[in-house]
Amino acid sequence: MKTTESDSLYNHLEKMSTQDLLTNINNEDQKVALAVQTCIPEIEKLVDVVVEKMKVGGRLFYIGAGTSGRLGILDASELPPTFGADPNMVVGLIAGGDTAIRKAVEFAEDDTQGALRDLGEFDINTNDMVLGIAASGTTPYVIGGLKECRKRGIATACITCNADAPVIAEADFPIVAVVGPEFVTGSTRMKAGTAQKLILNMISTTTMIKLGRVKGNKMVDMQLSNNKLVDRGTRMIMSETGTDAETAERLLKEHGGVRKAVEAFLK
Template sequence: MADLLELSTESSSNHDNLENKSVMELLQGMNQEDRSVPVAVDKVLPQIEALVQEIVKRMKNGGRLFYIGAGTSGRLGVVDASECPPTFGVSHDLVVGIIAGGDSAIRKAVEFAEDDVEQAWKDLEAYQVNSNDSVIGIAASGRTPYVIGGLQKANESGVLTGCVVCNAGSGVAAVANYPVEVVVGPEFITGSTRLKSGTAQKLVLNMISTAVMIQLGKVKGNKMVDMQLSNDKLVERGTRMVMNEINIDFDLAKKLLLEHGSVRKAVENYKE
């Protein structure tokens, strides 16, 4: 495993004497660093494409997508997974985020949870993972034992593995079938990977889940036709989508939407 100081995510910040800077100088410095993130993501689009294509193949055969990670990386996986049901109308067990230390670690750090090389597979086994499933390990450093152990056991069980890391040549990438290595370089605060690295991981996870769901038919045109109607804003958005799709007035569109539960079903079941 690479020494911590050898990692690009741990290299010294391009900015110093932060405590002496004004608020505007701090904001400008962070914004300057953040501009490099989409550039780094652009360089790995072929890696993301390859991973997405393999995930889609398996999900079309009934597979699921799992994210595993610790700390910030684990939380980002949980966030992305939790947003799939309301956005795309899928079940909560289709995309699952698992964080080292369990759900309590989403809010409060669980000491040394990321260092347990056996626990990730135990966490995955609770879902009875199989060869139709895919597991993506998320680790900015690329050396988290929890993630490495989980991917290794997944490989042994014939499960597709991928990863999202922010260092080149990492241990996590070495065990993933389809690694995505987004190298963003030094953080604004040295080693604070919730910054650029976290932003890069969020962008990649957005791309993966969104592209997968579109490929699975969960979007029509550019609309979330299967979104859950979980608040008034979404009901109004859905109503206007139905209005525009089949050219009816607001009241009838809303009636159809609430009766059938989704934009897709409202449109499909409309009879003039």
């Protein structure tokens, strides 16, 4: 029996009060960060390899189905606005294609060759890393994709929430966060999904920092996509240079980013 499919530690959920439901869900959620903590050594190994690959033009691909696929797409899509990263540096792919982001595509996750077809559109090569996300660790779309990548000499990794899951055997860098039974039996959008999101945050954020896309603790390469970010960027420039708000905002808009604005001011 997979841990992710084992019975909840709670029963008669429909008879619980709202407060009891919320409290018990929160009690289970508190176990997630501790499970992820045990994975830090494995996450560290993966990040160091990803950073080195990106320094020579390599990319990171996330492949997954359902919730796992959506989490990969979410993480990848936030890196360009947050860190000014090229959209092709980290790419999220989901079984069933873009339609599956909002609506389940029947049996898409059972296609063992689906990930290879999807990855093929990006001309993947040995400079790249492919990370399979599968709470159960048995998703054919993910396992098939990793297996085909390894045949081609492409480095692979995985995030799963079941010990001894089949996907582990196809990953050069496996990350296994065993969070225990879900509050609602088998609902891996809950604790397993939270663990996957935490780990993806750690991987992508640490990678971007190691690649120099953060200075101090600031997102100096963020995209100026709304007024809030323009205001944030202005304050960052003021803090870094000591100039006034009007000058900082003018420099920001003139140079299109915090880093370039500060460099221009210091010259």
